[in-house]
Amino acid sequence: MSATDSTLPRPRLLGRATVNAVVGLSVLYTLLPVLWLVLAAAKNRDALFGSDLLSPSGFSFSTNLGDLFAMEGGQYGRWYVNSLLYAVLGAAVGSLVSVACGYAFDKYRFRHKEKLFGLVLAAVMVPQTVLALPLYLMASEAGVVNTFWAVFVPVLFNPFGVYLGRVFSQGYVPDEVLEAARIDGAGELTAYVRVALRMLGPGLVTVFLFQLTAIWNNFFLPMVMLSDQDLYPVSLGLYAWNSSASVSPEYYPVVIMGSLLAVLPLILAFTLLQRFWRSGLTAGAVK
Amino acid sequence: MTATTGQPVRVPAPRAAAPADRGRKAARRRRLGACGVLMAPFFLLLVTVFLIPVGTAAYLSFFSDDQPGLGFGPERTVFVGLRSYAAVLTDPTFLGGLGTVALYCLIYIPLMVVGALALALLLDSGAVRLRAWAQLGLFLPHAVPGIIAALIWLYLYTPGISPVIDLFSRADITVDFLGVHTVLPSIVNIALWSNLGYNMVVFYAALQAVPREVIEAAVVDGAGPVRTALRVKAPLVRSSIVMVAMFTLIWALQLFTEPMLLSQSSPMINSRFSPSMYIYDAAFTRNNYSLAAAASVVLLLCTIALSYGVTRFTSRSAAVEEAR
Numbered sequence: 001m002s003a004t005d006s007t008l009p010r011p012r013l014l015g016r017a018t019v020n021a022v023v024g025l026s027v028l029y030t031l032l033p034v035l036w037l038v039l040a041a042a043k044n045r046d047a048l049f050g051s052d053l054l055s056p057s058g059f060s061f062s063t064n065l066g067d068l069f070a071m072e073g074g075q076y077g078r079w080y081v082n083s084l085l086y087a088v089l090g091a092a093v094g095s096l097v098s099v100a101c102g103y104a105f106d107k108y109r110f111r112h113k114e115k116l117f118g119l120v121l122a123a124v125m126v127p128q129t130v131l132a133l134p135l136y137l138m139a140s141e142a143g144v145v146n147t148f149w150a151v152f153v154p155v156l157f158n159p160f161g162v163y164l165g166r167v168f169s170q171g172y173v174p175d176e177v178l179e180a181a182r183i184d185g186a187g188e189l190t191a192y193v194r195v196a197l198r199m200l201g202p203g204l205v206t207v208f209l210f211q212l213t214a215i216w217n218n219f220f221l222p223m224v225m226l227s228d229q230d231l232y233p234v235s236l237g238l239y240a241w242n243s244s245a246s247v248s249p250e251y252y253p254v255v256i257m258g259s260l261l262a263v264l265p266l267i268l269a270f271t272l273l274q275r276f277w278r279s280g281l282t283a284g285a286v287k
Numbered sequence: 288m289t290a291t292t293g294q295p296v297r298v299p300a301p302r303a304a305a306p307a308d309r310g311r312k313a314a315r316r317r318r319l320g321a322c323g324v325l326m327a328p329f330f331l332l333l334v335t336v337f338l339i340p341v342g343t344a345a346y347l348s349f350f351s352d353d354q355p356g357l358g359f360g361p362e363r364t365v366f367v368g369l370r371s372y373a374a375v376l377t378d379p380t381f382l383g384g385l386g387t388v389a390l391y392c393l394i395y396i397p398l399m400v401v402g403a404l405a406l407a408l409l410l411d412s413g414a415v416r417l418r419a420w421a422q423l424g425l426f427l428p429h430a431v432p433g434i435i436a437a438l439i440w441l442y443l444y445t446p447g448i449s450p451v452i453d454l455f456s457r458a459d460i461t462v463d464f465l466g467v468h469t470v471l472p473s474i475v476n477i478a479l480w481s482n483l484g485y486n487m488v489v490f491y492a493a494l495q496a497v498p499r500e501v502i503e504a505a506v507v508d509g510a511g512p513v514r515t516a517l518r519v520k521a522p523l524v525r526s527s528i529v530m531v532a533m534f535t536l537i538w539a540l541q542l543f544t545e546p547m548l549l550s551q552s553s554p555m556i557n558s559r560f561s562p563s564m565y566i567y568d569a570a571f572t573r574n575n576y577s578l579a580a581a582a583s584v585v586l587l588l589c590t591i592a593l594s595y596g597v598t599r600f601t602s603r604s605a606a607v608e609e610a611r
Contacts, residue, residue, distance in 0.1 A: 015512070019414045026406055027424040030484055033439045034427060036450065040442070049447050101329035108322035123337050125594050127541040129563035130583040133570045134340035134347070157332040188321030217432040219544050220563075224571065235434040242438060243551045256442070259435045266430040 034263075041260040045253050064257040071241075071254050078230055079237040083216060084265070086151055086233055091212040094156040098211075099204050102165020103196060107178065117166075123159040132224045139225060150225040151233070155215045161207040168203025169196070205276035209269060216266055234262045341587070347580035348372065371581035380559040381582060385589070387471065388561050392539045395475045399535050400528060403483055407490035408516040422491070425484035436481045437548040444473055445552065465553035474545045482538075486531045493527035494520055533597055540590050543567070562586045 040048060044060040068076050105117055135154055139145045173196045181191040197204070222236045229240070238258050245251035270277070351367045375381050406425065410418055428436060443449045444464035455462050464473045497520055505519045521528075543563040550556035550564075558572065559565040562582060570579035 016414045019409050019412065020416055023406065023409055023415050023421050026483075027421050030428050030480065031424050033436075033443060033480065034431065036443065037439050040448075097328045097332065100325040104322045104325035108318060110319060110322065120333070123333065125537055125590055126337070126341065127537065127563070127586060127590055129541050129543060129566050130344060130587045131337065131340040133566065133576065133579050133583060134343035135336065136570070137343065137347075137576070138335075138340065153332075154336045157336045159333070159337075162329060188318055189324060192321070192325065213429070217434070219434050219547075220567075224567070235432055238438065239434055239548060242441075242548065246551060252448075255438065259438050262435055263431050266432070267427070270426075270430050 037256065037260050037263070041253075041257045043253070045249060048252060048256075060253075064253045068254045068257045068261070071251075075229060075232075075237060076234075076254075076258055079232050079234045080261070082231060083233040083235070083262075085148075086155065086218070087212050087215040087265075090152055090155045090215045091208050094158045094211045094215075095161055095204055095207040097156060098158045098161030099165035099168070099197075099200060099207055100192070102162040102167075103169040103173070103192065103200065105162065105166045106169035107173070107175070107196075120159045120162050123157075124163070128220055132220060135221075136224050145225060146227050146231065148231060151218075151222050151231075154221060155211075155218060158207070158211050158214075161211060164203060164207050164210075165200070168200055168206075172199045172203060202276040205273050209273055209277050212269060213266060234258070238262065344580045344583045344587075347576050348584050349577075351577040367577065371577040372585070374578055375581045375585060380557075381562065381565050381585075384559055384562045384565050388540060388542055391471060391475060391542060391561075392536065394472065395478055395539055396532060396535050398475065399479060399482060399486060400532055402479070403486035403531065404490050404521065404524075404528065406483070406487045407494055408520060410487070410491055411494040411520065412512055412516065414512075422484075422488065425487055427484065428481050429485040431481065433481060433544045434548060437477055437545045440473070440477045440480070441549055441552060444549075465549065465555060467555055470549070470553055470555045474542070474549065477545050478539070482535070486535070489531055490524060490527055493524040497523050529598065533594055536593055536597060537590060540586065540593070562589075 041064060042059055042061040044063065101120075105113065105120075131154075136145065139150045144150045177195060177199070178191055181195050182188075186194065216233075217235065218233065219235045219239070222231075222233050223239075226232060226236065229237070232240070238255055241251050241255050241258070245255055348371050349366060349368060350364050351371065352364055409415060410422065415421060431439070443451050446452050452462060452464075463469060501523070502515060502519060505515045510519065541563050542561040546556050546560045546564060550558065550560065558568045563586070566579050566582045566586070569575050569582060
């Protein structure tokens with residue numbers, strides 16, 4: 001493929017085939033491991049170690065599902081509920097907090113605003129592992145180590161959400177609309193809640209999704225903060241079960257089934273909210 | 288910086304104002320009040336879960352719990368200056384971890400940026416069939432949590448379970464994905480698999496925003512599709528490339544989840560494989576807080592220096608590009 005493409009039809013056809021082959025192989029690379037997870041989740045232990053996933057024998061999807069929720073007195077269900085609580089509540093509160101702050105950065109003027117915004121952006125760069133030990137010490141000082149709050153409060157902090165909130169506010173909320181609301185006698189906060197927040201909808205959903213993914217993926221913080229298995233999120237629980245699997249192989253099928261179920265909420269969220277985050281990504285990327 | 292929460296609401300010093308001015312001033316005060324209310328929750332979080340922890344990490348790195356008299360006397364915290372830093376920076380396991388992550392970044396980041404950009408350019412070229420489906424398929428791993436991605440690949444690397452190894456062995460090839468030289472590429476593969484599609488979507492979104500006239504002009508000037516993609520489109524999405532490179536770097540430096548999980552099955556990964564694992568090991572296995580804090584500060588400084596380097600490097604190469 002070169003500059004001669006437009007004149008010669010043959011290489012162009014060849015080029016088209018190459019392009020499709022490269023993209024097709026990439027899609028196989030991303031899809032096959034997920035497909036393996038789906039197939040492996042339906043197999044019993046012997047079939048799993050037989051590596052022969054496509055044969056119909058050893059099919060035990062429902063048995064695996066039952067085993068998963070029966071294992072260790074139904075721990076998995078508890079972990080799942082915990083993960084949903086951490087992620088959905090955390091992302092809902094966190095995105096509202098971040099977007100409100102981003103909106104304020106966009107619409108109000110005050111001294112040292114850009115310096116303060118620089119601090120917010122700097123916070124994006126700081127690795128979570130750096131904050132973990134001090135957070136743990138602070139939580140133990142406050143007596144909340146090994147509680148729901150020790151994991152829930154730190155994940156609310158989302159500086160990148162503030163950045164996105166500011167970008168969305170610039171893009172979606174025209175200053176004139178705000179001015180009109182003020183002339184109508186609406187207070188500043190009323191104008192934000194009634195007028196601006198509605199226009200910020202797609203942006204809010206994007207920030208929510210980003211944060212939902214981040215919290216659902218969260219592994220390091222719960223590992224540091226929690227010792228009570230009843231408070232574990234799914235990620236940490238599966239990690240614990242996987243370490244048992246090397247000793248007692250009956251854990252393998254449940255870990256695989258548990259992994260499959262843990263993937264579903266995010267896929268569901270991304271599919272349902274597709275319309276919003278696609279536009280949101282564009283705003284984040286073009287800036 | 289603990290006064291940050293108060294800052295947005297600070298009202299300028301009152302001046303002698305004409306009565307007509309008073310209304311406007313009241314409005315301004317109301318606005319600043321609202322601004323403060325909107326910002327306060329976030330800045331409260333910023334102070335409690337960011338500024339204070341960073342400060343604490345820095346403080347801890349200069350102090351140590353000394354146990355006088357064979358550990359029987361009361362514990363006291365003493366200032367040890369740079370002793371913890373010296374201990375960290377002369378610890379071969381920490382330096383080894385830094386080296387591992389450096390190598391990881393050198394393999395992973397170029398592969399990620401080039402791969403995601405190439406896929407985005409291919410999808411943007413219009414030659415791809417079923418474009419929406421291809422995008423969805425590529426994006427899917429983003430919905431798989433990091434620990435699950437690591438689990439899936441761990442099983443695909445495990446002999447006996449993995450159909451991949453099975454296929455290879457049928458062709459009489461033995462592969463050990465968790466061996467001395469293969470374990471790092473295996474980790475790179477997990478990260479690449481997880482994030483390739485997401486970054487592709489970011490690049491694709493940016494490419495969609497490139498004005499069509501620019502591309503048409505390039506085509507009229509006789510540029511083929513490859514030349515258009517590399518010389519026209521790619522430079523126009525430079526800011527996205529910088530952003531993706533930055534975020535990939537920041538995440539890569541924190542390398543923790545994948546090696547932590549693989550360490551359950553591979554003896555090639557010790558408990559101090561990466562700096563983050565070193566911090567975890569120092570803080571929660573060895574209970575040496577000052578050592579962990581010093582390692583955290585070193586990791587933080589590396590992150591800041593490298594991110595700064597990325598932005599500087601790309602803006603300079605942008606300047607060179609423009610000067611041409």
